[in-house]
Amino acid sequence: MKKKERALIISQTELAAGIFEMRLAAPQISSCAVPGQFVMVGIRDESHILPRPISICEADKALGQIRLVYRIAGEGTREMSTYLPGTSIDLTGPLGKGYPLDAVNEDTTALIVGGGIGIPPLLGLSKALNCTRKIVLGYRDELFLDHDFESCGNIYISTDTGSHGVKGTVMDAISQYQIKPDIIFACGPLVMLKAVKGFAAEKGIPAFISLEERMACGIGACLGCVVKTPERDNHSNVNNTRVCTEGPVFDSREVLL
Amino acid sequence: MIDMSVEIAGVRFKNPVTVASGTFGSGMEYCEFIDLSRLGAVTTKGVAAVPWEGNPVPRVAETPSGMLNAIGLQNPGIDVFMDRDLPFLAGFDTNVIVNVCGHTEEEYLAVVERLYGDTRVSMLEINISCPNVREGGMSFGTDPDMVYRITKRIKEAASQPVIMKLTPNVTDIKLTAKAAEDGGADAISLINTLTGMKIDPEKRAFVLANKTGGLSGPAIRPVAVRMVYEAAGAVNIPVIGMGGISCASDALEFILAGASMVSVGSANFSDPETVTKVIDGIEDYMVRHKVEKIKDLTGYLL
Ligand SMILES: Cc1cc2nc3c(=O)[nH]c(=O)nc-3n(C[C@H](O)[C@H](O)[C@H](O)COP(=O)(O)OP(=O)(O)OC[C@H]3O[C@@H](n4cnc5c(N)ncnc54)[C@H](O)[C@@H]3O)c2cc1C
Ligand SMILES: Cc1cc2nc3c(=O)[nH]c(=O)nc-3n(C[C@H](O)[C@H](O)[C@H](O)COP(=O)(O)O)c2cc1C
Ligand code: FES
Numbered sequence: 001m002k003k004k005e006r007a008l009i010i011s012q013t014e015l016a017a018g019i020f021e022m023r024l025a026a027p028q029i030s031s032c033a034v035p036g037q038f039v040m041v042g043i044r045d046e047s048h049i050l051p052r053p054i055s056i057c058e059a060d061k062a063l064g065q066i067r068l069v070y071r072i073a074g075e076g077t078r079e080m081s082t083y084l085p086g087t088s089i090d091l092t093g094p095l096g097k098g099y100p101l102d103a104v105n106e107d108t109t110a111l112i113v114g115g116g117i118g119i120p121p122l123l124g125l126s127k128a129l130n131c132t133r134k135i136v137l138g139y140r141d142e143l144f145l146d147h148d149f150e151s152c153g154n155i156y157i158s159t160d161t162g163s164h165g166v167k168g169t170v171m172d173a174i175s176q177y178q179i180k181p182d183i184i185f186a187c188g189p190l191v192m193l194k195a196v197k198g199f200a201a202e203k204g205i206p207a208f209i210s211l212e213e214r215m216a217c218g219i220g221a222c223l224g225c226v227v228k229t230p231e232r233d234n235h236s237n238v239n240n241t242r243v244c245t246e247g248p249v250f251d252s253r254e255v256l257l
Numbered sequence: 258m259i260d261m262s263v264e265i266a267g268v269r270f271k272n273p274v275t276v277a278s279g280t281f282g283s284g285m286e287y288c289e290f291i292d293l294s295r296l297g298a299v300t301t302k303g304v305a306a307v308p309w310e311g312n313p314v315p316r317v318a319e320t321p322s323g324m325l326n327a328i329g330l331q332n333p334g335i336d337v338f339m340d341r342d343l344p345f346l347a348g349f350d351t352n353v354i355v356n357v358c359g360h361t362e363e364e365y366l367a368v369v370e371r372l373y374g375d376t377r378v379s380m381l382e383i384n385i386s387c388p389n390v391r392e393g394g395m396s397f398g399t400d401p402d403m404v405y406r407i408t409k410r411i412k413e414a415a416s417q418p419v420i421m422k423l424t425p426n427v428t429d430i431k432l433t434a435k436a437a438e439d440g441g442a443d444a445i446s447l448i449n450t451l452t453g454m455k456i457d458p459e460k461r462a463f464v465l466a467n468k469t470g471g472l473s474g475p476a477i478r479p480v481a482v483r484m485v486y487e488a489a490g491a492v493n494i495p496v497i498g499m500g501g502i503s504c505a506s507d508a509l510e511f512i513l514a515g516a517s518m519v520s521v522g523s524a525n526f527s528d529p530e531t532v533t534k535v536i537d538g539i540e541d542y543m544v545r546h547k548v549e550k551i552k553d554l555t556g557y558l559l
Contacts, residue, residue, distance in 0.1 A: 226311070226316070
């Protein structure tokens with residue numbers, strides 16, 4: 001159930017240059033969030049009229065808290081990074097469809113692939129998946145959140161600069177370590193998702209990918225956030241679908257990238 | 258006793274607040290947050306005779322105190338709308354205003370004719386900001402002769418009262434307002450979005466795939482209030498005002514300038530509860546200022 005909730009910021013930490021982690025008390029949203037879902041974050045400066053979509057990195061139902069990890073990408077996220085603990089912000093969520101946790105069983109080997117600021121939502125997912133997990137994390141240079149994944153499975157790192165792990169992309173790491181998954185879960189930049197989609201098609205395995213698109217409402221009303229689809233969509237009655245509602249996580253075969 | 262009701266072309270609204278077309282879908286997404294029965298009316302997203310795919314993405318961009326959109330009037334077509342959206346809305350105690358779009362006069366008429374006699378629809382709102390494909394893509398709403406003509410044809414075909422929704426992208430709003438009235442419109446609504454553009458200098462590229470988009474939000478409110486004032490002074494039919502309304506005080510600006518009803522648009526995006534807050538805020542204002550009937554405020558400054 002989607003909720004509008006005023007959430008209290010509990011902590012705000014810079015994890016790496018320009019990458020921040022915010023922990024918030026949001027009992028209603030945390031109680032029903034599924035990994036891969038997101039929230040719309042209201043910017044306090046009212047000249048920013050659109051809320052910002054940010055994935056839920058992790059939800060702690062027992063504590064009633066959620067964790068957001070975000071990169072300063074522009075004015076809205078820059079302002080978010082200045083909010084001090086004790087400040088309240090408006091959230092709407094949890095929004096969209098998350099990753100299908102029931103697509104795996106104990107015998108499954110899942111490949112979890114994250115690129116850059118696509119990594120955060122994969123943490124909650126990695127903890128929730130009940131199967132063998134091979135986790136490939138791609139960074140430009142500086143690492144963040146990598147230690148949080150340690151309890152979840154084998155971790156393979158790639159960096160563009162070669163400062164850590166394999167020098168190159170996540171796809172280079174996947175081939176270098178000869179990972180042979182039954183299913184893929186991914187989030188990251190479009191080029192990476194295209195490569196993942198191609199890889200999954202070649203191996204004949206399913207891939208669930210999380211997409212990004214510019215959003216206004218975040219709840220399915222404005223039709224701002226669509227992605228093209230090979231089939232006619234049930235809701236829109238044309239060949240595109242709403243990332244905020246039918247996504248952000250899609251079976252890679254159901255969207256045209 | 259506070260009376261917030263208004264009447265337009267014989268249709269009674271429990272309060273003067275509706276939502277702006279295209280910002281609220283058909284209400285399905287918002288009914289998780291608010292009770293649609295509280296609204297004076299739900300105004301639906303523009304619907305055409307056949308499904309429209311809309312524009313490529315990016316379709317939306319934020320601008321200072323506003324936003325640009327180039328959705329391209331994506332819609333599922335009148336058949337799906339009548340089978341799915343109208344039955345859904347019939348479950349609420351509110352009026353339904355159906356917003357209609359088209360590329361030719363015939364396309365508008367096809368929708369109007371399909372809705373003929375449909376009692377689930379209280380009023381029609383005709384979006385004449387659409388590009389007229391027969392006239393090289395020029396908007397129907399910028400030429401008073403074209404506004405008069407299309408209004409007349411729609412009035413002849415429609416069973417419900419007709420609201421003509423005017424575009425602000427004109428030199429003199431009074432002329433198109435008058436043309437709609439002369440064509441037989443029961444009411445006019447304004448403003449639709451102002452055409453704008455945003456460029457990313459770092460990428461040296463347009464932000465919207467469509468290059469241009471419609472500007473909405475608080476940034477356009479002063480322009481909208483002025484145009485409602487001018488239009489209301491030029492015609493004798495009711496005016497529905499919109500453009501950047503995000504609280505009761507904004508709504509009251511429009512009412513004092515001559516609007517019988519107001520619509521909340523882009524503000525629904527920042528807070529899905531905006532429209533009910535606007536209704537509560539107007540009621541609170543009426544209590545504070547001892548206004549018994551909202552009708553007494555309409556056009557107070559006209
Ligand atoms: C479903 C979803 C989940 C996301 N999760 C995260 C996350 O967990 N962490 C994170 O750091 N970022 C995430 N993003 C991207 C994040 O929304 C943008 O970086 C952010 O909106 C930028 O806002 P800004 O004001 O700083 O930038 P500006 O460029 O000033 O923003 C201007 C407008 O463009 C929009 N915008 C800009 N970049 C993006 C983008 N990449 N995607 C969508 N809208 C954008 C903004 O929302 C705003 O409306 C996610 C995006 C989506 C769609
Ligand atoms: C995303 C979006 C979609 C819109 N779609 C329509 C539409 O389908 N038909 C229409 O007549 N107006 C449409 N509009 C215009 C609004 O109804 C309204 O006239 C305008 O946005 C000004 O009001 P606001 O500033 O409160 O948003 C749309 C506006 C937005 C922001
Ligand atoms: S952001 Fe409005 S429909 Fe997806």
